[in-house]
Amino acid sequence: MKPLLLGMALLGGISSGGAVLVPSPAQVDFGDQATGATSDPMPTTFRNTGNQAVTVTAVSAVTLAAFVRAGGTCGEPPFTVAPQASCTIEHTFTPYLVQAYCGYAHLTLAGGGRVDFGLAGEGNVAYLDIWPPSLSYFPVDVGTSSEGQTINLSNLRPVGMTVSHMYLDGPDASAFVRTGGTCPTQVPFYWGASSSCTLTYRFVPDHVGSHSASMNILGSGSFGFSLSGDGAPETPLFGDGFEAVAPTP
Incomplete structure (x- = not known):
């Protein structure tokens, strides 16, 4: 009052x-x-x-x-x-x-x-609390996919905001694929007062070595979180490092 x-x-x-x-x-x-x-x-x-x-x-x-x-x-x-x-x-x-x-x-x-x-x-002003503050994936073979990880985003304030942009950025952004969550998929959208939603991503490395990207959310301010993981060499099917070749008919 x-x-x-x-x-x-x-x-x-x-x-x-x-x-x-x-x-x-x-x-x-x-x-x-x-x-x-x-x-x-x-x-x-x-x-x-x-x-x-x-x-x-x-x-x-x-x-x-x-x-x-x-x-x-x-x-x-x-x-x-x-x-x-x-x-x-x-x-x-x-x-x-x-x-x-x-x-x-x-x-x-x-x-x-x-x-x-x-x-x-x-x-x-609206303010997003993000938990966990980042997503980190165990090494995954190149060309395969990790299990999904989910991040929670909560607007802690009694006022809402319009999200104008929400996008992944970085050299390896394409390696992190959204597979679910309750947050809208299209922008702009309105984020209500004292409300929350989730984002779920899988890690699909396209090369051996480290991958990183960042999520950017622009509304009443700039918010975001990071994603990281390692691409591992593709595991061969046989101990000698070669796959079996189908016999010639």
Whole structure:
């Protein structure tokens, strides 16, 4: 829960004669939002709890540019709220840094006075926890395949991200073949908040000696893991190092 910036006077609204205009909630909390992404609009409802109409002559901008008015039923000022009636003003939230945001705005009433209301949210970014941090394969004969190994990738944050690229890189990338896992196979794709998926690879060496590659995942940041293994000489079928030759008919 974000801290309320406004005093208790806000909670009771502003009285103007027989009209009392009360904001609800006193502070809209957008919660966690991915940096650079715009939230869905959220409303503040202004109810006239009195017995006389109240006219609003101006609506201020929010003190932080991360919050932008995005509609609502109140319309553009001047507008009037009838006794026991209400209308809404909606805002969106677009954080640009990983931090807490708290802002406020106000309505200016005809005849003097104003009604303050607050908005709050948290800028956040997705982060992938990768386990194990690398895949390492026992030596495998050239031209044959290892058993599959699986790596787990978990987004630990309460916001998601769009993965724009996910690819193997390196001189031996073709030796590591994906054979399964729950992660999508096509990019771009959306990686949800607090979610996880898996990747399974086999090692199929194409030459004797060491092989290496790296997985690159680009989204809210750059993430990845390494893959390595050794290609062993192909094992002959007979002790003299030669395979049997089929007899000539």
